[in-house]
Amino acid sequence: MSVVTRFAPSPTGYLHVGGARTALYSWLYAKSQGGEFVLRIEDTDIERSTDDAKQAILDGMDWLGLNYDKGPYLQTERFDRYKELIEKLLAEGKAYKCFMTSEELDQIREAQKERGEKPRYPGTWRDRTDHPEGQPFAIRFKNPLEGKVVINDHIRGKIEISNTELDDLVIQRSDGTPTYNFCVVVDDWDMGITHVVRGEDHINNTPRQINILEALGAPVPEYAHVSMILGEDGKKLSKRYNAVSVMQYRDDGYLPQALINYLVRLGWGHGDQEIFTLDEMIEHFSLDAIGQSASAFNTEKLIWLNQHYMKSMPVEEVAGYAKWHFDDQNIDLSGGPALEKVVTVQADRVKNLKEMAQISRYFYEDFEEFDAAAAKKHLRPVAKEPLMVAKTKLAAINEWTPENIQAAINATAEELEVGMGKVGMPLRVAVTGGGNSPSLDLTLNLISQAKIDQRIDKAIAFIANRENS
Structure with a gap:
């Protein structure tokens, strides 16, 4: 059997890190098995779905490098298929029309709560045939009244749910639109999905979906329900609370390779290894190695990985x-x-x-002012002579190389019989505008000789103005 996995986000918000990790696990499993990865946009919530959110999902997947073999499919383009199968279930007596109003159902549920019962639809219209003419109706799936659903979850092991715990699910609203749980079932069947990797918040949906799949005569995929990610405050990340968009990590300067490496380790591991190439992830990944416990997000760990990839890629x-x-x-x-x-x-x-980018501007642009603290400390009258001597020696260099630049700085210190700091720090502030930069030989080498000369002149003039003020 060829493995086919899917990532199926709803476009009611951006792609956040929890969704991105689910997508990654699903992608990795497909790649590790030589299978296919499908992207599906579950946009049946028409009121809350937006084109901007759809684009944010596509942008996030693209930036992370999670290429999909098929898709993106949109559920709103498949309504005819859902309607066809709902009619089939009705004809076979596996679904029925429910004329109960939302107000009636609310009253029933309130009464159930007052009695300490689990709120649920009582099956009022399950076997009735006295359908009122011209009245709006929903269509409900006839859930089995006996037996149980068994899920052999790759992460959580065996899960059993009695059918008596499940009520008859609405599969088509009174306005004629299909519901999420039904669309998911049809899509997974039509798209040949063999393994469903998704968050643990879907565990309650899974037995309902399995029953619908069996009623349709469709194969049941294997399931892996991934634990939630906790924020650094210990609270669950969600679209509505404390979850950061994947693209925000790009905007904040992280490499996608670092974020991918970080996310894969939020629940999965291979020995004590911390840093993985994509090929290593694919080689070692398995659903059964994903842990059951929730993982807490740690920004410091992500920063460490980002620094590693900036230096090693x-x-x-x-x-x-x-x-x-x-x-x-x-x-x-x-x-x-x-x-x-x-x-x-x-x-x-x-x-x-x-x-x-913030600290490298001086390589490309002249600056209007020196950093106040750095200038106060290093562009003092005593720095004028070292800057003037360094200016002459740097201007005389025929071949602008780090070695020749360092030699000119050394010669300046020797001629004036001062320590390197007395030359280097004023020169650094003069050339970069501030007190921090890579080593001076490398820094100056990346700026033109003429530009260096101009900036030293600017620093000397600055010192002269201080002396005269």
């Missing part, structure tokens, strides 16, 4: 992702060094790509 790849952040911060890359060179000198100095 091919610099061209990192630069490709970094460019988005430089563009987002309106940094024009055309007047400076190749972005790959900036990534090389900055990757081990930052937590994320957004921060990399």
